[in-house]
Amino acid sequence: MKQKIIYAIFTLISVISYGQVDLKMKPDKTDYNGNEIVNLTIILQLNGDNLVQQSKIMLPDLSKFNMIGNGSYSQSFVEAGANSSEDQFVKQYVTRIALEPKQKGKIKIGSVLVNINNKIYKTEPFNIFIRDVEKKTASNISNDVYLNMEIEDKEVYQDQPTIAVLRVYSKNMDHLRKVKNIKLPNQENINVHPVSLKRSEIDPNGYANMASQVLAVFMVFPNESGYVEVPAVSASVNTFANKNSIISNKVKLNVKKLPEGSPESFKNAVGNFKVDVFHNSKEKIEVQKPFNVTVKVSGEGNLADLSLPKIEDSPFYEVFAPKISSFVRPGKTGMKGEILAKYVVIPKKAGDFVVKTESFSFFDPRNKEYTDLGEKKMAITAFSHDEVLESKSTVEKVNEYTNTFLETVDSPVLKTTSFKVKEKSKLNWNVFFINVGLFLSLIIMYFGFKNWQKKRFIVKEKSVGKDLGSVAETEAEIRESLKTDVSDYFAYLENLKASGDYSKFFQTFDELDHEVRSQYFQSSKQDFVVFLERDKGRSVAEQYQELQQKIQIEKYSPLTSEDSIANILTDVVKLYSLISK
Known part of the structure; x- marks a missing residue:
């Protein structure tokens, strides 16, 4: 009989220790001067992984105070037992509230309530004493x-x-x-x-x-x-x-003021800079045909605001206004990087000529002196149309004609532009005969396709012998068909935030999360984190975990502000737009 009683007692103790709820609220002290802030700390501790919080923490009546601040955070840890089998998983939620008293005397602060596993837990009420309260207008x-x-x-x-x-x-x-x-x-x-x-x-x-x-x-x-x-x-x-x-x-x-003696070419460049001029075209430059010339200014200083050196006009060419590209970031002594001015230049005459920029100079505040970089020049040789044709070999002419034809007759059935060939500097008879054969084959295929289109004009096109594709491609097609329109959820969440319906806000977020996980065939959030780390990168997976934790904290926080919901919505839009791309 004794053994049965002892066994029952130990069983009861193990059940009690397996799932425990510890809820308490305490002030920082019980006696306050009139100008002091009352700080309340609410701690909810769940000992055991079988406990589910089913409601927010419900605060007592605090109408005798002005609430001037609040904040919440959570933490999880494992509490070690006598051996590894007795280790317990512990969740702890902490909320701090700062209150300004409106009246003096003894004030009773009631109980805090929370629903855990269909059971209501509450704290014991307590009294605090407030000395004289200064009468003042509402503070800003x-x-x-x-x-x-x-x-x-x-x-x-x-x-x-x-x-x-x-x-x-x-x-x-x-x-x-x-x-x-x-x-x-x-x-x-x-x-x-x-x-x-x-x-x-x-x-x-x-x-x-x-x-x-x-x-x-x-x-x-x-x-x-x-x-x-x-x-x-x-x-x-x-x-x-x-x-x-x-x-x-x-x-x-x-x-x-900048020192005197600046060069005539100085405008407003202060720092340390370098100027380059170049063009990337590998083909021969032809008269009356445009090509690009780039003027690059690099260095560190007032790079984002300086006046760039322009390409000077010339009777040998026509130049048009440039397209500016800026690649600038903060440095130690100013903005550093490079600015590219891409000009379109059209030669007017055949022969040799020089493209040159305006003179450029800058003031270096470290050395306290001016540096004149002068003009930057680039030699160009322009050829007439006949000279360009004569300089090309037979193979190059055939390749050019083939490429022109491929671009002209590119069809949806056969992607002919993929057969374009590159220019060769030396004669390669194998390439030559392949190009000729390819050219003739494409002509036959083109006219055959056109004839087939005429015959089948009325009949709807059927996909016969279509390649089923790989498993990954099939999965991508299914995923595309299941793709969730997250923008609709974003708009609905914005409306719920504006109306203050926060419970519906969190419910809608859960639906959005479930839809997006289903799109990637992930049933649980833990599996989805593993998938995100593998497919989207570790940073995206960490952002997802942080957002889920932030949602849980705010969902069960006794005080939910519009600012915190707005911050959460911003994170939701940013993260789920990235995930559902």
């Missing part, structure tokens, strides 16, 4: 957030860059993430180019014990000398109630 969150533009090097030459750093400061770290829509300065006497718009980590020990964060780094190029004032940077602070604007300080620069 923007008054607690400050923008500061920092420029260390305030003395530069004209068109020489200086680095500006934009920081945001606030006593409440939660306010930092609400700063959005940063607008960099825009003024005629400066050129501004962003270096980085990625936010840095939050520094909790900034100026005057305020938390700070770098919002943007950008380059300022003053294009006139004297005292130049960099205008303020503006941003917006988005809250639940309204949207406020904040602006930074202004910074005055002492812009030095």
Whole structure:
């Protein structure tokens, strides 16, 4: 009998330990001055992998407070037991709420509720004591957030860059993430180019014990000398109630005038540059036929804003306005990379002539001197049409005629352009006879096909003996037929966000996720992660996992804001557009 009782007790203990729910809420203290913030921490811990949260955490009545901040995060870990068979999987959800009291005296904070496996769990209520509360008007969150533009090097030459750093400061770290829509300065006497718009980590020990964060780094190029004032940077602070604007300080620069003695060809290039001129055509240049000439300026400095050297006019050729291509990125002393100006040039006369650019010079602020690169020249020989024909061998003429014919009669049945041949510098009789035979065969096939089309004009075309293709091709066709129109889901999710129906928002997201997984024949999210890592890359798989975790946190968070839903929707559109390509 004793053994049965002991066995029953151990069985009951094992059942209790297998699935446990620990829900608690606690304040940072119980006695507050009137100007202090009440910080509540809610912790939900699920011990065991058989527990399912079926509702959000339901908060008590907090109408005696102003809510000024909230945040949630989750973590999972394995709690080791006496041996490996007793290890337990633990999920922990933590929510922090910052409250501003509206009245003094003893205030009772009720229970927090949550539904786990069809059972309601709740915390014990408790009391806190608030001393005198100062009567004040509704506070504006923007008054607690400050923008500061920092420029260390305030003395530069004209068109020489200086680095500006934009920081945001606030006593409440939660306010930092609400700063959005940063607008960099825009003024005629400066050129501004962003270096980085990625936010840095939050520094909790900034100026005057305020938390700070770098919002943007950008380059300022003053294009006139004297005292130049960099205008303020503006941003917006988005809250639940309204949207406020904040602006930074202004910074005055002492812009030095460039030294005298500049070359006549100097315009506004400041930095270190190189100029090249070339053309990529391997064929002979023919009179009255266009060819491309590219002028490339490379280096580092005010590359994105400088005046490019042009191709000079000449009685030997006609030149047209260029197409500009820019490949520029931030460097240490300015914008670096290269800018290509692609010109169309048409020779007017046969013979030798020179294509040349305007003279180009720049000022190097490191050496404090001008460098004149002069003109860049390129020798060209233009041939008449007869000379071009005479210079071609018999094989080249046949190849040219064959290629022209293939381009002209390209048909949907036989992709004849794939038979085009390249020019050969030496006579190859094998290639010659193959081309002639191919040419005659194609003529016979072409007229045969046309005759067949006339006979079958009324009869519908049937696909006889169609190649079934490989397994991968068949799977791709099936996937294309099952492809989900994610744009419809995006529009519906946007409407649900705007209407505030967040429960329907998460339900629709689950439907979208299921449809996309079905498109790739993946039933579970774990299998889909493996598929994404193999087919789309590890970064896409990690983004998918992060988004799923973010969805779960927000789905069961007691407080859901429009900003957080908007951020989730942005991530959903970006990720699922990439996955469903």
